[in-house]
Amino acid sequence: MTIHGSQQGCAELSDAGASSDGSVGRCTEPAEDLTMAPARLDNTHRDLRDDEFWRAIPAYADLTAAEFHDHRFQSRNCVTSIRKLREVLGPRVSDAFCKDAEAGTMHSTMSLRISPYILSLIDWDAPETDPLRTQFLPLASRLRPDHPELALDSLNEQGDSPVEGLTHRYHDRALFLALDTCPVYCRFCTRSYSVGLDTEDVEKVHFGASSDRWERIFDYIRAHEELEDIVVSGGDMYNLRAEQITYLGNTLLDIDHIRRFRFATKGPAVMPQKLLTDDDWLSALTGVVEEGRRRHKLVAVHTHFNHPNEITQVTHQALNRLVEAGVTVRNQSVLQRGVNDDVQVMRCLVRRLGYVSVQPYYVFVHDMVRGVEELRTSLQTAIHLEKQVRGATAGYHMPTFILDTMGGGGKRHVHGHEHYDRTTGVAVFDSPVVRPGQQFLYLDPIDELSPEVQQRWADADARRQMIDDALASARGSDRSP
Ligand code: SF4
Structure with missing residues (x-):
């Protein structure tokens, strides 16, 4: 089904199916039903956008679907500056908005990098309130002062790092930071102390994908037999080359006490095209998963969708390639004010993830990250949402709402x-x-x-x-x- 406009099917509509101004798709809270009948949920989570949405962007207006949905086009044409944003959007964006964004980026701990796919899904008629704009493009007018107790590495990952780029906090599992770049940069990244280019405000601790550094990490993992589970993250493994994925994956599989690991990537949410057109890369990933199965070890992909608008028909096709190869995909969302802190949006996100064969695994309360205070919610918001979402789908597809405590106490349930x-x-x-x-x-x-x-x-x-x-x-x- 083709959905036009900015609110692609993220609503459970009121009985009339439209809000009072006649616009379809606005999230509305259904009137409370005091009878014993179960709440009625509609099926708008299945309405994946399938139009040529990129043609509304002046710079992409003449591109065919094959040209736009090519991973090389996507990665070579990311928007990395406000100057480039103006060039791509032309008259779709106002001077005042660009100045606001320019001032916002000056205060950001993350450099700007937005894929054409994400840029095209933003509603440029109302960018100030768009949930995708909110995640990737800061506006100075919306910023709030940081919390006075906040620190740059708020989870103290470096404090639990016995080897450069490896965090060993939990007894049986460790976090392997394989690289420090990503296909896009999220302005709310918890790992802003390391990921991406240095910014005006932050000189980063860089973890390049160097074989020497990886070898020191492998040596540590081999020497610590209590480890059974590794999260391969970064940065983002979407930016690893195919041969790097094969090498890294097979080296971990060769370690007897490693029973499972997960590749963490935001890629399917921001550049699904790679799964459709980069066959070498996909084969490397599915090859490691298959080799793991042969050795009775579990290798999964953990991804990061935050809003239903990020999931289109192209996403579905891309994820189907992982499903066909038997790859388990789980999702970790970050709860954000103005993005997904609405009951209807979160229900839609959870159900839409299930619809495209992704298991909703975690919803994280937003970490205390510098420069994004306006995105954080209270703990109470997470508690409320958890109660409102539970029951909207089967229990094994119900994400656990958790927070990562400040200073390195690890993950705790919001309740x-x-x-x-x-x-x-x-x-x-x-x-x-x-x-x-x-x-x-x-x-x-x-x-x-x-x-x-x-x-x-x-x-x-x-x-x-x-x-x-x-x-x-x-x-x-x-x-x-
Ligand atoms: S993709 Fe992940 S690691 Fe990269 S900037 Fe976004 S949240 Fe941070």
Whole structure:
């Protein structure tokens, strides 16, 4: 089905099927049904966009489907500056918007890189509120001051790094940062301390795809027999060459105690064309998965869709190539204000992922990342959404809503806090396996708190007091035996 306009089927419509102004596709909350009948969900998650959407962009207007849906065109024509954005969009974008974006990029920890695919899916009639624009292109007018307790490497990945580019925090699994580049750059990247080019504000710790560095990581993994599971990330493995994927994958499969690993990539969400037209690369990936199966080991792909609009008919075709090769694909979303913090949007995303054979695995509460405070939600938003989404699809397709605690306590379920003061926005978590006996925090965005509490966060002593009170309350509520 072809959907025109910016809200491609992410709505469960009111009974009339259209909002009061007659526009189809606006997300509307159905009236509460107090009977015992189950909630009615529509099937708009199946309405994948299938039109020639790129032709609305002046620079792409004359491209055929074959030209546009070629991975070489996509990677060679990413927009990496506001000057290029103006060239590509021409009259579709205003001078005021470009100035706002230019000022926004000056404060970003990530350099600009947007694929033609993503750029074409943005509604350029209303870019200020578009969920895809929000993720990739900062606007200075929307930025909020960073939380005062925030740090650049907020999860302290480097603190748990015994070897450059390997984080070993959990007993049986480790994170292997194979490279430091990606097909696009997300402005909210948790790994902004390392990924992408240096920016005005951040000189990065670079992890190039060098064989020497990889060998040191393999040596560490071989020497640590407690490791069974490796996340190969970066950066993004979409940018590895086919022979690098084969080498890396087969080396991990050769280590007896490694029983499973996952390749993490945002690629299918931002450049699905690679799965359709880069046959060597796809064969390298599916070859490793197949070799793993032959050795009774599990190799999966973990991807990163955040909004239903990112999933089109082209995405479906691309993912079908992985399905045909028997590759398990799971998704990890990041919860973001103005992107997917709406019940109907999140339900649609979860069901649409299932429809295209991707298992919704995690929804992460947004990490405390520099320069994107306006994207973070409160913990309460995640708790609410989790309750509203559960039941919309089968339990094995229900993502777990989690957060990664500040400072390296690891992942905790959003309902698993020891104490959560919704007034001050301070949540406290224990981490009995990763860091027994220690407490870890998550702090809600300050601009969502009351004016009186916002004042207290501006004062260093009051700030310390709010945190100390929360930690003490959490100790008092200790439910452990
Ligand atoms: S693709 Fe992943 S690693 Fe790369 S910038 Fe986005 S979130 Fe960060």
